[in-house]
Amino acid sequence: MYSEKVMDHFTNPRNVGEIENPDGVGEVGNAKCGDIMRIYLDIKGDIIEDVKFKTFGCGAAVATSSMVTEMVKGKTIEEALVISNAAVAEALGGLPPAKMHCSNLAADALHSAIQNYKDKQKKE
Amino acid sequence: MYSEKVMDHFTNPRNVGEIENPDGVGEVGNAKCGDIMRIYLDIKGDIIEDVKFKTFGCGAAVATSSMVTEMVKGKTIEEALVISNAAVAEALGGLPPAKMHCSNLAADALHSAIQNYKDKQKKE
């Protein structure tokens, strides 16, 4: 069902956890449909210095969350914003068709965290 | 499908053949439905001295023909007239349900041959 890469990220997810006092937090999904992803960002200048996630969901949800954190660590916000859900799936060597829509939301969570960071910036 | 007795009468049918100048001949069935039975009788006084048959038909048709000839040889006409198709089937140890109606006509052929004999008697 899942590629080896997906199973690897599911079994050994990168960057699980929380950041205390994060610069941005984003959450997508809801428990009703079985997937919640929350992403925490630590941003210095324009650079994503640290990123963590917590996810409630299926194998694909965990793996895409893990993958997206790997993809953005050390990147600029601009670079992070162009990462799409499809790009995350591709980086994992593909997802089963049934999973492409429901559990492939990690990039959305990332973007939401960046938006949260930007909103905070504006307020300050 | 068929009982051993049916198979025996099919494989070694008793009294196959014709009687030249028979006292009575009876035929039932038609080629259209796949069964024709013809019975020849040789009658002395009231006694069926000899009986032969020819049959076109399935295993049950051959076996019932053979059986009915065995059952009537040496019997009186009255005794022969009470033999029914059901009695022939019973004497064979039963027939498959599908065969009870279409191929179990040997007693009818016998009765028809007796009728033929009686009709001839009247004319004389």
Added chain:
Amino acid sequence: MKRIYLDHSATTPVDLEVAALMMTYYTEKYGNPSSVHSFGREARQALEEARRQVAELIGATPQEITFTSGGTEADNLAIIGTAEAMSKKGKHLITSSVEHHAVLETCEFLAKNGFELTILPVDAEGIVSVEDVRMAIRPDTILISVMHANNEVGAIQPIVEIGQLAKEHSITFHVDAVQTLGKIPINVKDMNIDLLTVSSHKIYGPKGVGALYVRKGVRLAPRAHGGSQEKKRRSGTENTPGIIGFGKACELIGKRMDKEDARQIILRDKLMNGIIERIKYVKVNGPLGEKRLANNVNVSIRFVEGESLLLSLDMLGIAASSGSACTSGSLDPSHVLLAMGLVHEIAHGSLRFSLGSQNTEEEIDYVLEQLPKIVERLRMMSPLYDQAIHK
């Protein structure tokens, strides 16, 4: 890696004795039972012996057994066949909200095609109320279809009482007994059942074989048209080896039913209680005790999602199933758990272990050792968990 199979409600391995018998009919006695010759006759004879074996396990006569390609086909035949045969009498059908999809979807198909459907609710344990059935009956009701026991939560339904009601009102009564055949004694006569669905691959017989019991005199329209096999009820060359395997499986499971049932109840309770003791925030789904199938354990483990649990178990060689949406490819979790009143997020975290004849106590111990660690790991990852424990 040793693998531990705890998904017997999904399907079972074929008993070796059954498989060996089938091999003979695949490769040596391969005749078509409709044929006149000896190959055909030996196949026919074995087929009829299988019909007798299936009939015996449910208290029916062999003539009342129609073989099908499985439980799903039998359910479809029962429901659509009744609807078609009885539509002049009425167009109202009654079923329950916890039926297998093979029943529910078929009823819903009819509901889209001119029939009216009442779907009965269940209580928190997944059980249909006899009173609800009584109240749902109308003069134009032609079918009541309620399963014997539920495949997800193991809830055993009050079939005898519902059968009594159906009989009083002369309504055809269909029971899906796929999960109870060979597990709970069934007697279609005593239970007033008109149509009973059974399936071979849940009782250590082959996949792709099932049967519908059709009580003598019950009117049922056929659905498969063709060579008039199965007394015109179900055309198609008979799956002789499969049917013979099913017959043998019925014989074998019938013999060991009582003993095996008692054995599985012990394992079941050990597993269920062990989970509750070792893991916090766990809810048992379905009834306890007498009203639960001997082989069914179903729990909701809060704050984690079912497919993640399954994958984690699978990596340790443990095979189970879940009511999570993610395992079905749909967005909603199990319709059974929702009908029982569970909220979505809890239903998503459900796990079913279904026991079989080969399972041992050691296997249960292993699951009880591993599952808490898996849950702990997944909960540490879950945004719902810290919210809840920080509350």
Added chain:
Amino acid sequence: MKRIYLDHSATTPVDLEVAALMMTYYTEKYGNPSSVHSFGREARQALEEARRQVAELIGATPQEITFTSGGTEADNLAIIGTAEAMSKKGKHLITSSVEHHAVLETCEFLAKNGFELTILPVDAEGIVSVEDVRMAIRPDTILISVMHANNEVGAIQPIVEIGQLAKEHSITFHVDAVQTLGKIPINVKDMNIDLLTVSSHKIYGPKGVGALYVRKGVRLAPRAHGGSQEKKRRSGTENTPGIIGFGKACELIGKRMDKEDARQIILRDKLMNGIIERIKYVKVNGPLGEKRLANNVNVSIRFVEGESLLLSLDMLGIAASSGSACTSGSLDPSHVLLAMGLVHEIAHGSLRFSLGSQNTEEEIDYVLEQLPKIVERLRMMSPLYDQAIHK
């Protein structure tokens, strides 16, 4: 007694390699392909490999293959599924008078339920005329169903030309290829076929398995409702071992098709010519040469009845079949022979030998040695024979 099986159009033995593979999936890799765990995944993988194997043999893509419980179910699904999906467009169906009962009875079922049916005649060889098809087409025609080759007399139909017509008129074209799969090369794309029925037990695969090819884009309503297997086209737990066996059987027969075809033609002609030479008053049914299936011999032997012939052959260990009414349990002989213009009494005396991969020349010799004696014996008993020869 050595037994000689010459009834391969009725059913075939399962290839030993196929049976061995199936055993693995019955007893070891027994998972339900819908399950998430490793048992489920290994079953799924093998199932999809089988889909590829079936697709390859007919020039389809795997996604276009829907597995069923056999040819009969596939025919029913094709015809009723099309009728249901297309009834808004029209209600007229076209089929031929020599179709298998699985097609004819299904069409007639629809004819009793609001559809209109044209049943095309055949010529004396059992072949449908393309011109007749053209003339039967109406603006409201939604389906043309014509078999690839006939199971009784081996007549190969002008499928390519009919497919062309169907395409020109945008009518769904269904072909029952149960008797040609693995015997005549099939390419559904080149042949403009929309729906193609195949069955496993005619090609040394297991009974109870078949498939319907459904061209991408063709509209078809499902008939089995339930767990949404086979992309919702056909619900029910997949008969994984059976399907895997079918896939393997397709692979094996595909490889040996050309050679085996040539070999069987030689045996066929030897048998057919031998019968004509040795027995008087014999008529060959069906076409000769190119238009005849390589494995089919069908003769009418006058003045004798088919079942008697079969029983007599069977006592010598020879298994064949007949178009006689007596073998079907009905009163009328083969509808195929009648459609070809044979009178009842001649149709009753028909005999079919259908060859398979294990038949040898010695076996044919034995049949040619025994059959004349049998016929002689039965003719001596037949009241029709002396009438005829005394004429």
